[in-house]
Amino acid sequence: MEKAQTAQPMATSLELDAADPLAPFRDRFAGVGDMTIPAYLDGNSLGRPLKASLQRMQSFIQDQWGGRLIRGWDESWLALPEQIGNELGKTVLGAADGQTIVADSTSVLLYKLVRAAVAARPERREIVIDRDNFPTDRFIVEGIASELGMSVRWVEAGFDGGVTASALGAVVGSRTSLVVLSHVAYRSGHLADMEQLTALVHQAGALMLWDLCHSVGAVPIDLDACGVDLAVGCTYKYLNGGPGAPAFAYVNDKHHDLLRQPIHGWLGSQDPFGMGEGYVPASGIRGFASGTPPIMGMLCMQDMIELIGLAGMEAVREKSIRLTEYAIALVDERLTPIGASLSSPRDQQLRGSHITVDHPSFEAITARLWKQGIIPDFRKPTGIRLGLSPLSTSFTEVERGIDAIAAQLA
Structure with a gap:
């Protein structure tokens, strides 16, 4: 008879950190050694700042804003929205140049792209979205449908x-x-099959818009190869752009001459400084801009885009999988026996870079954890969400956080 195989013990967090090829990148983030915050597990809501960004901001204020003053617009600032858009496209979006622009907030860009898309197909009267999508996405879709007398069709998704x-x-x-x-569901962390679902939508003759807020910078994306029409994403989560950093919009170049966004600001016009009468949209991706670009708000993301390029997106994804696999193993070992339950996919191919764990006591527990410097976030009705940012989160932080949750439950 064959001998039964003995289960291998789980590696410790210290062993995993010691073996992590991306561990040296962690030292590039501000605050990682601050033990008043023993575990920061909310990188999918707000990423840590990079030390390089502190220097970039100081230099910009002193040398660019202070030294060049209004001349900065002509010398470099006006080109930044498309320049950084191209960097995003190459490094994390799988998008060729000229299709991505950094501009407004996620909400404003969602409105602009949804409104432009439905206007291009006036004979089609339905917008499809899932019931568990992020509130902003649902609210904007419902508002536009009401405005235009359209209907919303709801996709039912598992909790x-x-x-x-x-x-x-x-x-x-x-x-x-x-x-x-959404490419990654904000609550469960489910990773959608972008290529398959986009193809299904195209078979029906419709356009496809992806919200990339919870995937960009943590999960490989290939917008061009998947034939995506439109996409929007924020930059303050895994792209570490800082609180309120502007979002980006992707518009496949095959749609540049067909779609017209509805907010006709001066910078999206063909000749912004002509100050002429009547709006003529700029050609290409700049036609999806509107007002004056938030230059200071888009500076810090440049450092994170550069860092991801240095690490490699595939390595970032591998670390993300290892972190979430380790977190799930700890949840099974230390939280499930005391009443918690995993509410995220166990299949690593169906999961982004965060997991959600549910328990009826978690809303009250989260406030107590924050006072200890253990920082996950809470999502109603009963979920603690652990957002693991691959380049700044350590395995030790994951263990500290889950042990602290277990102690509160116990």
Whole structure:
């Protein structure tokens, strides 16, 4: 008879950190050695600042803003939204140059792209979105549908999962104008199959818009190869742009001459400094801009884009998987026996870089954890979300955080 195999003991967090090839990158982030915050597990809401960004901001204020004053616009600032957009495209979006621009907030860009997309297909009267999408996405879709007399078709998604091809196929049809989905579900962390779902939408003759807020910078994305029409994403999570950093919009170049966004600001016009009468949109991706770009708000993300390029997106994804696998193993070992439950996919191929754990006491517990410097976040009704940013989160932080949650439950 064959001998039964003995289960291998789980590696300790110290062993995992020692073996982590990306561990040296952690020292580039400000505050990582501050033991008043023993575990920062909310990088999917707000990423840590990079030390390089402190220097960049000081230099900009002193040398650019202070030294060049208004001349800075002509010398470099006006080009930054498209320049950084191209850097994003190359490093984390899988997008060729000229299709991505850094501009407004996520909400404003969602409105602009959704409104432009449905206007391009006036004979189609339905917008499709899932019920568990982020509130902003749902609110904007509902508002535009009400404004235009359209209907919203809802995709039902599992509480601990996300949108599948079968669920989407049940509601997409000949009346569908646009489908709006999140690449990674904000609550469960479910990672959607971008290529498969985009193809399904195109088979129905509709356009596809992806919200990349919870995936960009942590999960490999290939917008061009997947044939994506439109995408929006924020930059203060895994791109570490800082609180309120501006979002980005991607518009596939095949749509540049067909879609017209509705906020006709001066910078999106063909000749901004002509100050002429009547709005003529700029050609290319700049036509999706509106007002004066938030230059200071887009500086810090440049450092994180550069760092991801140095580490390599595939290595970032591998670390993300290792972190979430370790977190799930600790949840099973230390939280499940005392009443908590995992509400995220166990299959690593179906999971982004955060997990959600549920327990009826978690809302009250989260406030107590924050006072200890253990910082996850809470999502109603009963979920603690552990956001693990691959280049700044250590395995030791994950263990500290889950042990602190266990102590509160006990």
